[in-house]
Amino acid sequence: MHHFLALCARRVSRSTLLAAVCVTFSGAVHAAAPAPAFAWPGDARAAVSLAYDDALDSQLDNALPTLDRHGIKGTFYLQLSSPPVAARLPAWRAAAARGHELGNHSLFHQCSSKGPDRGWVAPHRDLATTSRAQMVDQVLLANTMLEAIDGRRERTYTAPCGDVQALGGDYLPALRPAFVAIKAGNGPGVPASMAAIDPYQVASVGPVGASGAELIALVEQAVARGTMVAFTFHGIGGDHLSVSSQAHEELVRYLAAHRDVVWTDTFINIMQHLRQQVTQTQARLPGWTLAWSDEFSGATLDRTIWTLETGGHGWGNNEMQFYTARPENVRVEDGHLVIEARKERYEGKDYTSARLKTAGLKETQYGRFEARIKVPKGQGIWPAFWMLGADIGKVGWPQSGEIDIMEIIGKEPRNAYGTLHGPGYSGEHAFSKPIALDDADYGDDFHVFAVEWEPQAIRWYRDGVHYHTATPALVKGDWVFEHPFFVLLNLAVGGYWPGYPDSSTAFPRRMLVDYVRVYRKDAAPAP
Numbered sequence: 001m002h003h004f005l006a007l008c009a010r011r012v013s014r015s016t017l018l019a020a021v022c023v024t025f026s027g028a029v030h031a032a033a034p035a036p037a038f039a040w041p042g043d044a045r046a047a048v049s050l051a052y053d054d055a056l057d058s059q060l061d062n063a064l065p066t067l068d069r070h071g072i073k074g075t076f077y078l079q080l081s082s083p084p085v086a087a088r089l090p091a092w093r094a095a096a097a098r099g100h101e102l103g104n105h106s107l108f109h110q111c112s113s114k115g116p117d118r119g120w121v122a123p124h125r126d127l128a129t130t131s132r133a134q135m136v137d138q139v140l141l142a143n144t145m146l147e148a149i150d151g152r153r154e155r156t157y158t159a160p161c162g163d164v165q166a167l168g169g170d171y172l173p174a175l176r177p178a179f180v181a182i183k184a185g186n187g188p189g190v191p192a193s194m195a196a197i198d199p200y201q202v203a204s205v206g207p208v209g210a211s212g213a214e215l216i217a218l219v220e221q222a223v224a225r226g227t228m229v230a231f232t233f234h235g236i237g238g239d240h241l242s243v244s245s246q247a248h249e250e251l252v253r254y255l256a257a258h259r260d261v262v263w264t265d266t267f268i269n270i271m272q273h274l275r276q277q278v279t280q281t282q283a284r285l286p287g288w289t290l291a292w293s294d295e296f297s298g299a300t301l302d303r304t305i306w307t308l309e310t311g312g313h314g315w316g317n318n319e320m321q322f323y324t325a326r327p328e329n330v331r332v333e334d335g336h337l338v339i340e341a342r343k344e345r346y347e348g349k350d351y352t353s354a355r356l357k358t359a360g361l362k363e364t365q366y367g368r369f370e371a372r373i374k375v376p377k378g379q380g381i382w383p384a385f386w387m388l389g390a391d392i393g394k395v396g397w398p399q400s401g402e403i404d405i406m407e408i409i410g411k412e413p414r415n416a417y418g419t420l421h422g423p424g425y426s427g428e429h430a431f432s433k434p435i436a437l438d439d440a441d442y443g444d445d446f447h448v449f450a451v452e453w454e455p456q457a458i459r460w461y462r463d464g465v466h467y468h469t470a471t472p473a474l475v476k477g478d479w480v481f482e483h484p485f486f487v488l489l490n491l492a493v494g495g496y497w498p499g500y501p502d503s504s505t506a507f508p509r510r511m512l513v514d515y516v517r518v519y520r521k522d523a524a525p526a527p
Contacts, residue, residue, distance in 0.1 A: 040273070041263055042263070044262060045261050045262070046225070046227060046228055047222070047228040047262070047270050048219055048229055048263070048264045049075060049231065049270050050251075050252070050255075050264065051204070051230065052077065052236070054079050054105065054109070055080075055085045056082075056238075056240075057088075058236045059233075059239075060088055060091050066236075066248060066249050068098065071256060072252055073264075074100050075101040075102075075267040075268065076095065076100060078104070078146065079105045079106060079107070079109045080105075080106075080146075093149050099266075101267060101268050101269075102146055102150050102152075103155065103156050103157065103267065103268075104142050105142075105157075106139050106159075106160055107141060109161075110160060110163075111127055112126065112127045112128050113126045113127075127160075127161075127165070131166060132167065139157065139175055154334055154335075155180065156179055156180050156183070156268045157182045158182070158184070159184040172200065180334075181202060181268070181271035183232070184202075189205030191203075191228070192227070193225070193226075194226075194228070194274065194277070197274065199271055199274060204230035204231065204232040205218060205230065205231055206234070206241070207243055208234075209242070210243055212248075212249070212250025212251055212254075215250070216251060218231075219254070222262075223262065228270065230270075231251075236248050285519060287521065288520065288521055288522060289520055290517060291364065291367060291518045292305070292362055293515060293517040293518065296332050296337045297335055301330065301332055304361060305358055307357055307359060308330060308356055309323055309356070310323050310325055311323055312348065317495035318496050319493060320349060320350060320351050320495075321349060321492060321494070322348070322352050323352075323355045324346070324352050328352070330354035335514070336512045336514055337356075337512070339490065340353070340491075340509070351493040353490070354490065355490035356489045356490065357388075358486045358487045358488075362487065363390040364484060365485070366454055367453060367519050368451070368452045368517075368519040369450060369517075370516075370519075371406075371449055371489070371516045372446050372514035373511065373512065374446045376443055376491070376511055377410060377441060377443035378501065378504070380411075380494045380500045381491070381492075381498065381505065381509050382407070382410070382494075383490070383491045383492075384491075385406040386403060387485040387486065389401040389402070389480065390483065398422050398423055399423055401481050402419075402421035403453070404417065405451050406449035410505070411499055412434075413443055414438075414442065416449065417432055419433075420475060422480045423477045423478045424477020425476050425477045431470055433460070433467065435462045447463055448462070448463050456482075458470045489511075489513060491511045
């Protein structure tokens with residue numbers, strides 16, 4: 001899975017760094033500390049990321065040999081217009097082949113010219129006069145160029161200078177789907193708890209002129225807290241914003257000698273671990289126990305959970321797509337399930353897409369069913385997360401029952417619908433209610449859609465907000481929701497309800513699913 005990080009590397013002078021260390025930490029690496037709630041791999045008590053910004057010669061000449069000598073992996077954020085990238089491209093490619101991470105630091109290193117010590121910012125590279133769309137375009141292009149260097153698709157990003165306000169506003173939110181994590185936060189370099197870290201606002205320490213002892217003291221502080229420290233270096237023994245080769249060597253040697261206590265790895269690996277830990281924490285809801293889930297963290301679709309339906313017969317709604325099992329239409333990518341609708345002639349239809357179900361594999365009666373989804377936009381686009389009665393093959397629809405957890409139609413991008421279909425209340429007469437966003441479209445970001453289904457009651461939620469309830473007394477027909485159901489995810493094109501694509505509808509359109517989780521309700525304690 002997915003959910004990504006932004007980190008703002010704070011440039012810290014030696015005096016400031018020393019003062020911070022003296023005030024906040026005393027003790028050695030093996031000093032007693034409370035057991036952290038956050039679990040690091042093995043028996044490690046903290047994590048350290050060694051990252052290097054700007055693609056400098058001193059990093060290839062001094063930092064990389066030190067890391068390789070001690071068996072430590074680092075992260076190198078390449079500003080792709082930097083001369084050492086073009087001049088020494090084989091060396092960067094070789095570093096990636098040895099397991100070091102090549103991160104995204106944009107094409108042209110746009111920083112704001114506002115503020116002290118920013119006279120070096122060239123007018124044509126001033127973030128304040130660069131539009132938000134231009135920044136997004138160049139960062140995404142940098143991802144493509146980096147993939148050509150190292151062959152990898154998952155990436156982390158560091159905002160140059162920690163500046164995020166382009167012309168038109170903060171450009172980072174639009175980048176989140178493209179990154180595992182982003183460094184751009186202004187919080188403490190050593191967080192008090194891992195729960196305080198937003199993967200899209202990760203802060204780091206950018207030491208300048210610090211000694212080895214001062215750098216090690218920050219690691220020890222992270223160990224005492226059970227958290228982490230993300231270092232962002234620039235020059236090592238040369239270039240600008242430099243730390244001496246000796247201080248860097250002392251830190252790396254220390255980390256290599258304390259592998260049993262400190263997990264030192266690339267920033268992307270540490271952030272992926274953080275996301276997994278957060279996922280596990282979020283999967284624990286008071287009063288509910290996780291029954292099954294798909295976090296879409298692997299490389300392929302889990303066929304022990306999902307079956308792919310195919311066909312182009314309109315699906316009862318005069319839809320225009322042909323559902324396929326091709327990777328062009330359905331795949332697991334960068335921690336998400338991707339369902340992609342494409343405009344293409346296929347099997348007599350003008351569009352293709354995908355539809356998944358858990359029928360025969362995961363059929364559940366009662367529970368909490370939730371998914372975190374980013375829906376696509378566009379006239380005639382119809383994403384859905386829903387459920388059908390497992391007996392549909394015997395009794396037919398709507399006698400089987402249908403629970404629509406989320407439906408959004410392109411012509412109403414700010415409304416999400418929760419709906420129940422059964423005998424006497426199906427189709428356009430279904431028992432339904434929308435929930436609206438006031439100042440955004442659902443396609444702008446991920447949202448969590450859920451139902452809590454218990455005997456004689458179903459409740460709908462969006463991002464934790466309860467907005468709709470169904471009971472036998474409220475529906476105008478038979479209540480057919482006391483038997484197992486299965487889950488479906490699909491992205492339709494056209495249909496009676498959403499209407500049909502027009503010239504404004506761009507393709508391809510993608511529905512991204514971060515996770516699907518199904519919980520069972522805990523038994524009530526005995527009186």
